[in-house]
Amino acid sequence: MTSTSSSRPVLRRGDRVFAGTAKGAGILIMLILAGVTVFLVVEAAPALTAPAEDIPGGDGLASYIAPLLFGTLLAAVIALALATPLAVAIALFITQYAPRRLAQGLGYVVDLLAAIPSIVYGFWGVFWLAPKMVPFYRWLEDNLGFIPLFAGPTSATGRTMLTAGLVLAIMILPIISAIAREVFRQTPTLHREAALALGATRWEMIRMAVLPYGSSGVIGGAMLGLGRALGETMAIALVLSVSGGITFNLISSGNPSTIAANVALQFPESSGIDVNTLIASGLVLFVITFAVNMGARAIVNRRAEFSGAGS
Amino acid sequence: MTAVVPTRSPTGSRPSGRGSTRRFRRLSRSGMAGCFAAALLVMVVLDQWLGLNVALYVAGTVAVGTALVYGVSRSLEGPRTAKDRLVTCLVYSAFGLAMVPLLSLAYEVIRRGVERLDGQFFTWSLLGVLGEGGGAYHAIMGTLVITALTTLISVPIGLMTAVYLVEYGSGRLKKAITFLVDVMTGIPSIVAGLFAYALFVIFFGPGVRLGIAGAVALSVLMIPVVVRSAEEVLKLVPNDLREASYALGVPKWRTILKVVIPTAIAGLATGVTLAIARVIGETAPLLVTVGIANATNFDPFDGRMATLPVYAFYQLTQPGVPPEFAIDRAWTAALILIALVMGLNVIARLISRLFAPKPGR
Numbered sequence: 001m002t003s004t005s006s007s008r009p010v011l012r013r014g015d016r017v018f019a020g021t022a023k024g025a026g027i028l029i030m031l032i033l034a035g036v037t038v039f040l041v042v043e044a045a046p047a048l049t050a051p052a053e054d055i056p057g058g059d060g061l062a063s064y065i066a067p068l069l070f071g072t073l074l075a076a077v078i079a080l081a082l083a084t085p086l087a088v089a090i091a092l093f094i095t096q097y098a099p100r101r102l103a104q105g106l107g108y109v110v111d112l113l114a115a116i117p118s119i120v121y122g123f124w125g126v127f128w129l130a131p132k133m134v135p136f137y138r139w140l141e142d143n144l145g146f147i148p149l150f151a152g153p154t155s156a157t158g159r160t161m162l163t164a165g166l167v168l169a170i171m172i173l174p175i176i177s178a179i180a181r182e183v184f185r186q187t188p189t190l191h192r193e194a195a196l197a198l199g200a201t202r203w204e205m206i207r208m209a210v211l212p213y214g215s216s217g218v219i220g221g222a223m224l225g226l227g228r229a230l231g232e233t234m235a236i237a238l239v240l241s242v243s244g245g246i247t248f249n250l251i252s253s254g255n256p257s258t259i260a261a262n263v264a265l266q267f268p269e270s271s272g273i274d275v276n277t278l279i280a281s282g283l284v285l286f287v288i289t290f291a292v293n294m295g296a297r298a299i300v301n302r303r304a305e306f307s308g309a310g311s
Numbered sequence: 312m313t314a315v316v317p318t319r320s321p322t323g324s325r326p327s328g329r330g331s332t333r334r335f336r337r338l339s340r341s342g343m344a345g346c347f348a349a350a351l352l353v354m355v356v357l358d359q360w361l362g363l364n365v366a367l368y369v370a371g372t373v374a375v376g377t378a379l380v381y382g383v384s385r386s387l388e389g390p391r392t393a394k395d396r397l398v399t400c401l402v403y404s405a406f407g408l409a410m411v412p413l414l415s416l417a418y419e420v421i422r423r424g425v426e427r428l429d430g431q432f433f434t435w436s437l438l439g440v441l442g443e444g445g446g447a448y449h450a451i452m453g454t455l456v457i458t459a460l461t462t463l464i465s466v467p468i469g470l471m472t473a474v475y476l477v478e479y480g481s482g483r484l485k486k487a488i489t490f491l492v493d494v495m496t497g498i499p500s501i502v503a504g505l506f507a508y509a510l511f512v513i514f515f516g517p518g519v520r521l522g523i524a525g526a527v528a529l530s531v532l533m534i535p536v537v538v539r540s541a542e543e544v545l546k547l548v549p550n551d552l553r554e555a556s557y558a559l560g561v562p563k564w565r566t567i568l569k570v571v572i573p574t575a576i577a578g579l580a581t582g583v584t585l586a587i588a589r590v591i592g593e594t595a596p597l598l599v600t601v602g603i604a605n606a607t608n609f610d611p612f613d614g615r616m617a618t619l620p621v622y623a624f625y626q627l628t629q630p631g632v633p634p635e636f637a638i639d640r641a642w643t644a645a646l647i648l649i650a651l652v653m654g655l656n657v658i659a660r661l662i663s664r665l666f667a668p669k670p671g672r
Contacts, residue, residue: 018564019479025471026480026488029538032531033491036502039509060602089405097402106406113413117650119620120645123627124416127423132366170412200453201395231499233595253414260501260595267599271518282505286498293497297490 037228079166179221424646469537522611540582
């Protein structure tokens with residue numbers, strides 16, 4: 001960035017050492033990421049090569065991880081479906097509707113949701129949310145029971161997949177809404193004023209100027225939220241009552257676990273090949289979240305470049 | 312609710328009666344309030360029949376009120392404005408809905424947490440405690456030790472990386488590092504824990520539980536946060552300052568150390584504080600790398616340590632025979648955890664407000 005044009009820079013030793021250290025730190029970060037992959041693979045390897053009957057469950061690694069992977073994806077998809085519309089609405093509220101003077105403070109308040117440790121969400125989910133959801137689940141079972149998602153029988157504790165998805169949705173809400181807020185705020189004022197000058201109502205202005213401009217940012221933000229939801233551990237470990245395999249029944253007490261929650265719950269008591277199996281499942285999670293995050297960042301960054309050049 | 316469609320020209324189309332040939336009626340602010348009051352009335356009537364709880368009461372009032380606003384506005388102002396009002400109502404309710412978990416969580420944690428918020432909680436460990444009493448001294452100390460160690464590892468690496476990206480980096484390496492730091496932000500915390508375990512197993516054998524392993528795991532989570540915030544702050548340092556320093560013949564590295572970093576120090580401190588807040592509540596990586604202990608252990612290189620989040624987790628999930636004492640301790644631990652995180656956030660904001668360089672004119 002700086003000092004690009006001196007004809008013959010005098011390289012002092014201090015400069016060389018300092019520049020080298022800085023560069024080394026940058027390279028170290030790349031090494032850490034590579035190290036995460038390498039060490040996970042090394043420790044997962046025994047589980048990959050072990051005979052099927054040694055893996056917990058006795059049917060081999062694939063059938064051990066499959067229900068976990070299913071649970072992970074299901075919980076994350078529920079969370080995303082619930083959180084995205086809400087996050088967009090909140091971002092619109094803060095950027096377009098709230099009084100200008102309050103907007104920043106309200107933004108902080110929403111960001112507070114991101115500061116709460118995930119284990120506290122777990123506590124809250126088990127003791128506050130889950131029992132309060134039970135009557136609602138009963139109602140779902142009675143009235144919408146013909147949909148397989150709500151077939152029941154209703155869990156008496158409320159610690160179901162839907163509750164877990166709900167807690168996750170609250171946890172990723174601030175992530176999505178922060179990015180949506182950012183892109184909505186960048187909407188060119190000229191676009192907005194042009195829409196209003198043509199007689200558009202505020203909603204029409206938002207639909208014509210703000211949403212199209214921010215849509216790719218919202219998609220990127222949602223994917224970041226998805227990455228977070230996939231890897232979320234403690235809240236799920238506490239809230240979800242686990243038993244049984246793959247099922248789409250969201251309100252019963254038999255739920256598949258998620259990869260992260262399963263590791264957290266099983267790891268402290270495991271030894272030998274079980275540990276390697278858990279690490280192998282962690283590797284799967286790492287690969288998936290890595291891919292999702294890379295996609296999300298690519299979308300968000302491309303948008304940033306585009307808007308930087310365009311406006 | 313804000314004023315009546317304030318984005319329209321404020322005076323020109325105002326239906327004041329005088330001067331406008333066409334009469335257009337509008338829903339006033341009191342009219343909207345009236346709609347919601349009517350909705351509340353409907354819910355009171357419904358309550359007599361069905362017996363509603365608070366949540367249904369509020370949700371019903373908002374839903375019926377919104378429908379009334381839409382209906383009234385549609386008949387008075389036409390479909391376009393009606394739709395606009397509908398969206399306004401929805402957006403306000405969305406924000407209100409997001410406040411429900413925040414407020415209920417804060418209330419619940421404080422209500423249950425203050426029960427055991429006493430001197431004993433801060434001065435006792437769980438060594439030899441069965442049932443009543445006991446505290447989290449060992450867990451608080453463990454959290455402090457591990458967090459300090461994490462900060463010690465993460466801040467130099469993160470800061471130097473940010474310096475590289477802003478002051479030195481160029482071309483493909485810079486792009487690659489920026490991108491990987493972004494991606495690293497999204498590593499699931501449990502995976503970071505598994506990585507640290509896998510790393511330490513190689514040296515210490517299976518079943519290793521060490522405080523330092525926990526610090527390494529947390530560093531994987533903290534470094535990218537430090538890099539991102541430090542990068543943002545260093546970019547804000549005006550180039551004039553650097554150039555003035557070079558003009559005086561100061562070498563680049565001394566310029567960075569004596570000019571750039573001191574200028575940005577408030578922002579850097581804010582970023583580091585927020586990064587600490589981000590990792591201090593992490594449970595999963597510590598669960599797999601550090602484990603839990605009942606006694607106080609200050610040595611991160613020697614065996615298991617208790618940490619506050621893991622302590623809370625085990626007190627809740629394995630409370631022992633009369634469970635209520637352990638569960639009370641778990642809630643108090645959760646309360647302290649939230650207080651720590653919020654305190655760090657407040658400190659960060661104070662730092663950035665108090666020590667920020669005044670923009671020179």
